[in-house]
Amino acid sequence: MRRIGVFVCWCGTNIGATVDLETVMEKARQMPGVVFAGDNKYMCSEIGQTLIRDTIVQERLDRVVVASCSPRMHELTFRKTAAAAGLNPYLVEIANIREHCSWVHKDKAEATQKAISLVRTAVAKAARNKPLQADQFAVTHRALVIGAGIAGIQAALDIGETGFEVDLVERTPSIGGRMAQLDKTFPTLDCSACILTPKMVDVAVHPKINLYTYSEIEAVEGYVGNFEVTLRQKARSIDKEKCTGCGICYEKCPSKVDGEFEEGMSKRKAIYVPFPQAVPNVPVIDRENCRWFTKEKCGVCKKVCPADAVDFEQSDQLIKQKYGAIVVATGFDLVDLDEFGEFGYGKHPDIITSMEFERLVNASGPTGGKLLRPSNQEPPRNVVFIHCVGSRDKSRGKPYCSKICCMYTAKHAILLKEKYPKSQAYVFYIDVRTAGKEFEEFHRRAVEEYGAAYLRGIVGKVFPSGDKLLVNGVDTLSNQTVELEADLVVLATAITPRRDAAALGRMLGIGTDGHNYFVEAHPKLRPVESHTAGIFLAGTCQGPRDIPETVAQAGGAAAKAIALLSKETLLSDPCVSNVNESLCTGCLACLPVCPYKAISEKTITEKVHGQERRRLVAEINNALCQGCGACSTACRPGAMNLLGFTNEQLLAEVDAICL
Amino acid sequence: MSVVEEHHLFEPMIVAFCCNWCSYAGADLAGTGRMSYPANVRIVRVPCSSRVSPNFILRAFQRGADAVVVAGCHPGDCHYVSGNYHARRRFSALRRFLEFVGIETERFEIHWISASEGNKFAAIMKDVTDKIRVLGPNRKLRDVR
Numbered sequence: 027m028r029r030i031g032v033f034v035c036w037c038g039t040n041i042g043a044t045v046d047l048e049t050v051m052e053k054a055r056q057m058p059g060v061v062f063a064g065d066n067k068y069m070c071s072e073i074g075q076t077l078i079r080d081t082i083v084q085e086r087l088d089r090v091v092v093a094s095c096s097p098r099m100h101e102l103t104f105r106k107t108a109a110a111a112g113l114n115p116y117l118v119e120i121a122n123i124r125e126h127c128s129w130v131h132k133d134k135a136e137a138t139q140k141a142i143s144l145v146r147t148a149v150a151k152a153a154r155n156k157p158l159q160a161d162q163f164a165v166t167h168r169a170l171v172i173g174a175g176i177a178g179i180q181a182a183l184d185i186g187e188t189g190f191e192v193d194l195v196e197r198t199p200s201i202g203g204r205m206a207q208l209d210k211t212f213p214t215l216d217c218s219a220c221i222l223t224p225k226m227v228d229v230a231v232h233p234k235i236n237l238y239t240y241s242e243i244e245a246v247e248g249y250v251g252n253f254e255v256t257l258r259q260k261a262r263s264i265d266k267e268k269c270t271g272c273g274i275c276y277e278k279c280p281s282k283v284d285g286e287f288e289e290g291m292s293k294r295k296a297i298y299v300p301f302p303q304a305v306p307n308v309p310v311i312d313r314e315n316c317r318w319f320t321k322e323k324c325g326v327c328k329k330v331c332p333a334d335a336v337d338f339e340q341s342d343q344l345i346k347q348k349y350g351a352i353v354v355a356t357g358f359d360l361v362d363l364d365e366f367g368e369f370g371y372g373k374h375p376d377i378i379t380s381m382e383f384e385r386l387v388n389a390s391g392p393t394g395g396k397l398l399r400p401s402n403q404e405p406p407r408n409v410v411f412i413h414c415v416g417s418r419d420k421s422r423g424k425p426y427c428s429k430i431c432c433m434y435t436a437k438h439a440i441l442l443k444e445k446y447p448k449s450q451a452y453v454f455y456i457d458v459r460t461a462g463k464e465f466e467e468f469h470r471r472a473v474e475e476y477g478a479a480y481l482r483g484i485v486g487k488v489f490p491s492g493d494k495l496l497v498n499g500v501d502t503l504s505n506q507t508v509e510l511e512a513d514l515v516v517l518a519t520a521i522t523p524r525r526d527a528a529a530l531g532r533m534l535g536i537g538t539d540g541h542n543y544f545v546e547a548h549p550k551l552r553p554v555e556s557h558t559a560g561i562f563l564a565g566t567c568q569g570p571r572d573i574p575e576t577v578a579q580a581g582g583a584a585a586k587a588i589a590l591l592s593k594e595t596l597l598s599d600p601c602v603s604n605v606n607e608s609l610c611t612g613c614l615a616c617l618p619v620c621p622y623k624a625i626s627e628k629t630i631t632e633k634v635h636g637q638e639r640r641r642l643v644a645e646i647n648n649a650l651c652q653g654c655g656a657c658s659t660a661c662r663p664g665a666m667n668l669l670g671f672t673n674e675q676l677l678a679e680v681d682a683i684c685l
Numbered sequence: 686m687s688v689v690e691e692h693h694l695f696e697p698m699i700v701a702f703c704c705n706w707c708s709y710a711g712a713d714l715a716g717t718g719r720m721s722y723p724a725n726v727r728i729v730r731v732p733c734s735s736r737v738s739p740n741f742i743l744r745a746f747q748r749g750a751d752a753v754v755v756a757g758c759h760p761g762d763c764h765y766v767s768g769n770y771h772a773r774r775r776f777s778a779l780r781r782f783l784e785f786v787g788i789e790t791e792r793f794e795i796h797w798i799s800a801s802e803g804n805k806f807a808a809i810m811k812d813v814t815d816k817i818r819v820l821g822p823n824r825k826l827r828d829v830r
Contacts, residue, residue, distance in 0.1 A: 125716025621766035654765035655736030684748030
């Protein structure tokens with residue numbers, strides 16, 4: 027007979043207020059195999075855990091059931107508690123009476139009945155739990171960082187500094203990301219490039235950081251400690267070793283296209299470096315727009331290159347590499363403005379996004395930092411800024427707050443006034459949100475010292491009138507309609523994850539939320555980890571945030587990765603499939619359903635009626651098996667069983683529920 | 686007892702198999718968000734919807750469950766790459782089998798619920814409970830006890 031102990035948690039009033047726990051304990055004591063039932067206000071606290079440890083020893087318990095919160099929350103905690111008392115950790119079961127009971131049911135009698143049923147189910151399963159032993163496996167001491175914006179750069183530098191090899195992968199031809207596009211940063215107004223480019227150079231010269239620009243992730247396999255990643259290094263058409271970065275090639279190139287880095291506000295060549303401080307300072311040929319690749323004519327760059335570095339024959343390269351940890355830092359895109367016809371974006375050159383404003387005001391940007399109207403290259407006088415374009419907009423845009431727009435618009439108002447003291451900024455806002463160090467002071471400065479006029483309200487329509495723009499809006503504080511004549515209209519466009527974030531998430535096996543932001547393992551306690559062990563998140567791919575937060579999170583993700591990489595071995599999850607060879611008929615129906623190729627066939631020799639006989643059976647590779655259980659379901663003779671979720675355990679649960 | 690009265694008193698027993706990574710987390714989120722749903726639902730945690738054997742479902746019906754729900758990650762989002770595709774094929778076959786032996790197909794549903802869809806989980810559980818309340822108890826496969 028089993029000796030099962032049931033430990034019931036009140037979780038303060040979270041469970042105790044809705045479930046009659048005295049009755050639960052009384053019923054639990056009558057369940058088969060239960061020899062003890064006790065409770066505590068907070069079972070996860072030191073006192074609660076001590077109760078469990080002491081009781082295991084005093085009552086000689088051989089199984090433990092904890093009725094508390096979700097196993098996704100504290101299963102590990104209670105497994106460790108049991109292990110500390112000498113019990114195999116896999117003999118612990120959790121009855122989820124908080125998330126699945128007390129929090130979703132209001133009627134006390136109903137909730138109590140359900141809690142009893144949940145405990146009975148957990149007891150039935152626990153009675154069939156077997157002690158399991160975790161295997162050890164080696165960790166690859168190398169990290170992969172995906173995305174080389176400020177988040178990826180910071181994470182790579184932090185990991186590299188500890189001496190582990192880091193591969194930093196960037197899709198575009200240069201590292202730097204969004205921060206490289208910005209002019210000044212709030213609330214200190216220090217120049218973005220001046221603080222970013224030294225870090226970019228640090229990355230380039232760091233002995234432990236290997237840079238893969240113009241490269242993308244092609245495939246991800248493996249698991250924590252041993253990811254196997256295939257990178258596609260796209261053909262740059264330039265020999266990186268030979269190129270000196272002299273720049274003659276892009277001076278002479280005859281094809282011009284809209285520059286991505288300049289948000290399409292100026293032209294770049296078909297052979298180009300995205301911006302002057304690019305790292306690496308090696309051009310790339312955009313094959314879709316290059317005359318050599320489209321018409322097989324030209325070849326000017328090859329002729330003028332003094333180092334003979336141009337190589338039209340180059341092809342994409344696939345690089346396979348093993349990693350112990352992965353940091354995802356893919357950054358953000360801006361919301362598509364097609365849905366927002368009233369702002370007239372795209373219909374007039376003087377209606378621009380804030381990112382385009384950053385480029386206009388930037389000294390290395392399309393106007394050389396003069397901030398001129400795109401339509402006629404004249405200085406603007408009246409500039410209207412519109413907050414929350416696509417943010418906090420449930421019906422068309424994103425319901426969330428993009429978090430940085432209030433602050434950068436205040437910054438834009440200040441920069442405008444500094445460039446043109448006679449100009450006037452008008453800002454339409456819903457709320458001004460300035461939660462951050464020195465943020466409110468900065469916003470007040472924009473209003474008080476720089477005279478930005480803040481109008482609480484929404485803009486109904488922006489349309490051209492002569493060479494000006496007319497902005498029709500409502501000031502909701504005075505309840506009056508406002509009509510403003512503007513030279514420039516700047517839209518604080520909502521930020522979104524990268525358009526292909528969900529696809530990357532699927533490749534990595536990490537979840538995305540309804541907006542395609544990557545989901546952290548716990549919103550409060552594990553903010554830089556994904557649900558998949560060994561994959562960490564940094565920066566705006568997880569949600570809107572500013573530069574200091576991004577840098578802090580990148581440092582946090584790096585620290586988590588370092589902690590993982592500094593281990594020689596990891597313990598594997600022992601909940602893997604197991605073959606009962608005496609039952610296995612060798613049909614191998616399990617083989618095609620395994621997504622990890624963890625099943626293979628082997629021949630065993632056995633004695634039947636004194637004769638030696640050889641036959642085929644399935645074999646599991648414990649290191650590859652991830653414990654999904656697909657094979658256990660596919661198995662015809664019932665020889666395959668997933669440890670921790672065996673047929674016997676699950677059937678016992680079903681029986682206990684339906685009792 | 687009249688039919689109306691019996692229906693009024695009838696509280697169905699619903700067994701839900703939820704995969705650990707999406708649907709079980711979705712059920713947790715329903716809890717965290719205090720989205721209430723009927724107490725008739727009992728959740729069995731499985732690593733993946735592909736772990737759910739038709740045996741478990743038939744056993745639930747034999748033991749008197751009035752409905753069974755299998756919930757997994759959305760197609761394409763399976764934590765184990767392809768498990769929910771196997772589940773989908775297996776259970777569309779099982780549905781036909783249940784229909785063949787005379788079990789109303791309403792009693793067996795398969796849903797895709799992600800970790801962020803707590804409201805969807807609550808809504809589905811409420812919907813299934815309401816439907817089975819109208820449909821009445823499962824008598825066909827229940828053991829004679």
